[in-house]
Amino acid sequence: MGIRSLYTAATGMNAQLQAVDVIANNLANVSTPGFRRDRLHFADLFYEKLSLAGAPARSGGVSPLGLQVGNGVRSVATEKEFSPGGLENTGNQYHMAIEGDGNCFFKIRLPDGRVAFTRTGNFVPNEEGQLMTTNGYSLEPSMTIPAEAKRIEVTPDGRVAYYDGQNRELQDIGQITLSRFINPAGLQEEGDNLFLASAASGEPQEVIPGEQGNGRVRQRFLEQSNVNAISELIKLIQAQRSYEINSNVIKTSDQALQVINNLKA
Numbered sequence: 001m002g003i004r005s006l007y008t009a010a011t012g013m014n015a016q017l018q019a020v021d022v023i024a025n026n027l028a029n030v031s032t033p034g035f036r037r038d039r040l041h042f043a044d045l046f047y048e049k050l051s052l053a054g055a056p057a058r059s060g061g062v063s064p065l066g067l068q069v070g071n072g073v074r075s076v077a078t079e080k081e082f083s084p085g086g087l088e089n090t091g092n093q094y095h096m097a098i099e100g101d102g103n104c105f106f107k108i109r110l111p112d113g114r115v116a117f118t119r120t121g122n123f124v125p126n127e128e129g130q131l132m133t134t135n136g137y138s139l140e141p142s143m144t145i146p147a148e149a150k151r152i153e154v155t156p157d158g159r160v161a162y163y164d165g166q167n168r169e170l171q172d173i174g175q176i177t178l179s180r181f182i183n184p185a186g187l188q189e190e191g192d193n194l195f196l197a198s199a200a201s202g203e204p205q206e207v208i209p210g211e212q213g214n215g216r217v218r219q220r221f222l223e224q225s226n227v228n229a230i231s232e233l234i235k236l237i238q239a240q241r242s243y244e245i246n247s248n249v250i251k252t253s254d255q256a257l258q259v260i261n262n263l264k265a
Contacts (some may be wrong), residue, residue: 011072012246034120035225041050085226098119101215154219
């Protein structure tokens, strides 16, 4: 016990502080539509091999066990969990939610031309009738609501149509498509509930809502965050206790070093 345990406990404290940061962000977004919670992954650090299993033993045979001392822990990744969130009926005809599949996304065109993806469907029409996100990014494929439209209807398979108050039949506007990824956890977070494709996520696969098990579009609904506040509070308590335990290790190591120092004196 001594210097090694001080540094080992310090890595544990630092890891738990990072865990608290992740939990805090999850809890801060518990009411953010379409938000996906993060999970922090840890890995142990390298081991100092004082003796190896299978090495020659004093008895003439081989040692059945080795002696290895670890050097703590580190955080290695944050993983987005794409389990679906609950649906809230907003009554807004421009709001849409993806139901039934956590690995389906609306496609969004950013001002710089890049394509982003989101689970948040709180769309609004701009002055030209084009459906946009609340941050002013356009839905892809582009959907423009005519000025004469009195009501729009979006079917579960993504067909968009409008009623003008004169014709009895709905007039077609277009087809909403969704995007899927081989590894959605590899998506790059952009903020504003937007994700970007990466080498880890793979290229987006354009699909029709409701076909072959893909998510369906629910008009007048918004998908809520998939953060479970109670679960996050439990994790917060666990992180706090782990932090305290590691701080106690530092105190114990300090006391041991103080005893050794007194013996030298």
